[in-house]
Amino acid sequence: MSDDHVDGNALAGDLREIFAVDLTAATGRCAGCGHRGSVAALRVYRNAPGLVARCPECEEVVLRLVRGPDRAWLDLRGTVSLEIPLGS
Amino acid sequence: MAIVSPGFSGRRRSSDVQLPPGQYLAEDFPVLTAGPTPRVPTDRWELTISTEAGHRHVWSWQQLMELPAEKITTDIHCVTKWSKLGTRWKGVSLDVLLEEVETAADFALVQSYGGYTTNLPLEDLLDGQAWIAYRYDGDEITPEHGGPARLLVPHLYFWKSAKWVRGIQLLLEDEPGFWETAGYHDYGDPWREQRYQGD
Amino acid sequence: MARTAVSGRLTWRVASVAENRAITASARSLVLDVPDWPGHLAGQHVDVRLTAEDGYSVQRSYSIASAPDGNRVELAVQRVADGEVSPYLCDVLSPGDQVELRGPVGGWFVWRATDPAPVLLVAGGSGIAPLMAMVRARAEQGSRVPFRLVYSVRTPEDVYFADELRRRAREDAGLDVHLVHTRRVPDGAPEPKRIGVATLNTHGWPPDFTPNCFVCGPTGFVETVADILVALGHDPRRVRTERFG
Numbered sequence: 001m002s003d004d005h006v007d008g009n010a011l012a013g014d015l016r017e018i019f020a021v022d023l024t025a026a027t028g029r030c031a032g033c034g035h036r037g038s039v040a041a042l043r044v045y046r047n048a049p050g051l052v053a054r055c056p057e058c059e060e061v062v063l064r065l066v067r068g069p070d071r072a073w074l075d076l077r078g079t080v081s082l083e084i085p086l087g088s
Numbered sequence: 089m090a091i092v093s094p095g096f097s098g099r100r101r102s103s104d105v106q107l108p109p110g111q112y113l114a115e116d117f118p119v120l121t122a123g124p125t126p127r128v129p130t131d132r133w134e135l136t137i138s139t140e141a142g143h144r145h146v147w148s149w150q151q152l153m154e155l156p157a158e159k160i161t162t163d164i165h166c167v168t169k170w171s172k173l174g175t176r177w178k179g180v181s182l183d184v185l186l187e188e189v190e191t192a193a194d195f196a197l198v199q200s201y202g203g204y205t206t207n208l209p210l211e212d213l214l215d216g217q218a219w220i221a222y223r224y225d226g227d228e229i230t231p232e233h234g235g236p237a238r239l240l241v242p243h244l245y246f247w248k249s250a251k252w253v254r255g256i257q258l259l260l261e262d263e264p265g266f267w268e269t270a271g272y273h274d275y276g277d278p279w280r281e282q283r284y285q286g287d
Numbered sequence: 288m289a290r291t292a293v294s295g296r297l298t299w300r301v302a303s304v305a306e307n308r309a310i311t312a313s314a315r316s317l318v319l320d321v322p323d324w325p326g327h328l329a330g331q332h333v334d335v336r337l338t339a340e341d342g343y344s345v346q347r348s349y350s351i352a353s354a355p356d357g358n359r360v361e362l363a364v365q366r367v368a369d370g371e372v373s374p375y376l377c378d379v380l381s382p383g384d385q386v387e388l389r390g391p392v393g394g395w396f397v398w399r400a401t402d403p404a405p406v407l408l409v410a411g412g413s414g415i416a417p418l419m420a421m422v423r424a425r426a427e428q429g430s431r432v433p434f435r436l437v438y439s440v441r442t443p444e445d446v447y448f449a450d451e452l453r454r455r456a457r458e459d460a461g462l463d464v465h466l467v468h469t470r471r472v473p474d475g476a477p478e479p480k481r482i483g484v485a486t487l488n489t490h491g492w493p494p495d496f497t498p499n500c501f502v503c504g505p506t507g508f509v510e511t512v513a514d515i516l517v518a519l520g521h522d523p524r525r526v527r528t529e530r531f532g
Contacts, residue, residue: 005506007530010348012392013334016297022394040395041528045122049167049247050270052122059124061203066271068284073271085394090344091301091387093337095379098345098371112343169343 008042008053014065015039018072021084029080032060039063039082107171108278114170119232122266126201126252127231135220135237136255139191147185152220152237155180160219162242164249165278177240179221182213193258197265198239201252205265207274208241208248210258217243220253245276245283299336302360302388304380310363310447314413315377316352317362321388326355329424330397330417330501330529333360333390337372347372350417350503350529351391352448354424360388363447365413396501396529400425404499404525405433407491409482409512411504412440414531415447418503422452426459435463437490439482439508441470465490482508487515494520499527506530 008024015023024040035057042053042062050066055078062078076082099115107113130149137145147155160177196210212218221240222229229235234251241248247267268274273282281287306318331351338344353361366377380386398406398421408418415438425434440446446466456464469481492498500521502512509530516526 005530007506007528009332009393009396009529012332012394013297013348013389016392017389018296020295022392024392024396025394038395040393047118048120048122049267049272050122054123061123064270066267066284068271071271071284073285075270090299090336090338091385092340093375093386094384096337096375097339098337098343 004047005043005045005054008038008040008044010044010046011039011042011051011053011063011065014051014067014072018074021086023082023084026082026084028062028082030055030058030060030062031078031080032062033058034080105173108165109281110169110283111165111171111278112169114166114172117172117175117233118166118168118170120166120168121232121251122204123202125231128201128236128252128254130236133236134254135185137185137189137258138255139189139258140193140260141191143190145185145189149236152180152222155184157222158219160221160240160242162240164242164246167245167247167272167276167283171278176225177219177221178223179219179237179240181216182218182220183216185220186214189258191258193260195259195262197257197259197263198248198250198253199255199257200250201254203266204250204252206248206250207263207265207268208244209262209275212241212244213256217241243277245273245278247272248276297389297392299387299389301385304382304384304386305359306382307377307380311445313366314447315364315366317364317376317380318353319360319362319386319388321358321360324358324360325391327351327360327391328394328397328399329354329420331391331393331420332417333362333388333392335362335372335376336387336389337375338387345371350420352416352419352423354420354427360390363413363416363419393529396503396527398424398499398501400428400430400432402499403432405492405496406435407498407500407516408434408436408438409487409491409500409502409504409516410436410438411482411502411508411512412445413447414502414504414508414529416503417529418501419448421501422455422459422462425462426455431461433461433492434459435465435490435492437465437467437482437486439467439469439504442468443471443473463490482512482515484515484519487512488519491516491519494522497522497525499525501527501529503529504531 053063064075066073133149165171218241222237239250302319302321336346349362
């Protein structure tokens with residue numbers, strides 16, 4: 001039961017509260033193993049005090065999101081960088 | 089301001105007992121996790137307490153079992169707002185484990201199998217406030233709930249009671265752990281509702 | 288044409304229930320009226336939030352099952368036996384009631400009619416919801432993109448939108464629908480079985496057609512199907528997944 005994870009699609013709403021564009025279609029590189037993939041394909045554990053997104057290859061934490069009453073904390077140190085499609 | 093959903097009450101029931109502010113009573117024992125569940129066989133399990141001077145004190149499972157243990161009945165409070173009253177545990181007090189440890193450190197960083205960490209002042213691990221627990225409700229602690237052994241420090245929010253505990257580093261300076269670096273409070277007193285940084 | 292421009296940060300808004308009707312014995316179609324709904328892409332979802340009088344709140348995500356249609360948004364909600372949210376949405380929310388909503392969100396698990404590649408949709412149980420939005424959007428936009436839907440359910444009574452799928456399989460040119468029953472089959476049908484390599488080989492597209500594949504359902508189902516598609520030779524970047532957990 002606790003190994004239940006979903007995927008990065010589940011981050012869409014919370015990230016969309018912070019950023020003016022959808023981030024699930026963004027591509028990130030894992031700082032742990034270098035795997036490149038979309039945010040939507042991350043393994044997301046959400047039965048927690050925050051959202052934890054892990055690399056589908058090496059399971060290292062790529063992103064963490066904590067939502068407080070009037071603030072959010074977004075920790076992206078597990079990502080080397082994010083490439084975000086913006087349209088033209 | 090959120091609108092109220094008439095007739096919605098969720099899974100909680102109301103409590104006559106005084107709970108810390110913002111908490112609700114849980115009927116079950118929710119499992120919260122930030123990653124895959126570590127599964128550590130007791131013949132591989134070790135607990136290491138290391139000091140600021142680099143000295144390491146290590147206990148195997150067998151050695152842990154030989155230490156005097158206590159039965160603890162306590163209330164636990166999760167930062168996600170559920171509380172569970174009268175939970176029953178068995179474990180070894182940190183006072184016993186730290187008895188032979190020489191240190192001038194003021195802080196502790198607790199480490200778990202699987203990479204989880206959490207920090208708290210060393211004094212909050214002493215004086216009958218904390219245990220390495222290895223039984224819950226008369227049974228072995230299941231992996232989902234942090235077995236084979238977890239830290240139990242119930243006077244703080246339960247994210248400080250690190251599951252799958254494998255080590256405690258004693259430090260001269262406070263080092264925020266997994267949730268503390270992501271916005272949660274460094275101390276975490278439920279009665280002062282210290283959930284987030286700055287609370 | 289779907290209005291999809293959503294600028295600025297998204298926040299919660301209040302929707303009214305227009306309809307709440309049964310689609311199977313344990314699932315309901317919830318149609319919401321959302322003022323100033325900006326439209327959505329097929330595949331996107333919304334977050335729904337319930338708040339008790341004492342401030343306790345929970346939220347859950349639900350895929351939008353409808354094609355864009357003014358202020359109307361349809362969700363398919365499976366009643367989870369000991370769930371916190373679904374029993375309320377299924378059994379308590381009535382036409383006229385209000386509920387909080389945030390969306391539309393999700394920009395990766397979406398289908399756009401501008402992409403000419405053939406499409407394979409694989410649904411596990413309630414995972415049909417976003418794929419139904421894609422089937423409906425395709426029809427509504429008059430798209431000729433070839434679609435194949437493989438829909439896995441336990442029993443014939445568990446099929447969501449059963450009548451509509453039968454009708455569309457007949458009337459929507461270029462849409463094929465194949466049901467897989469895993470526990471009990473309709474009379475005269477072959478033995479129950481789970482989706483496997485043979486099913487996806489027969490009822491999917493050959494990899495050299497470079498189809499876009501969308502797989503949605505419980506985590507285990509999605510991972511099994513995605514692995515099979517990749518093993519069959521589909522480009523992993525063309526296999527998009529949405530896990531319900």
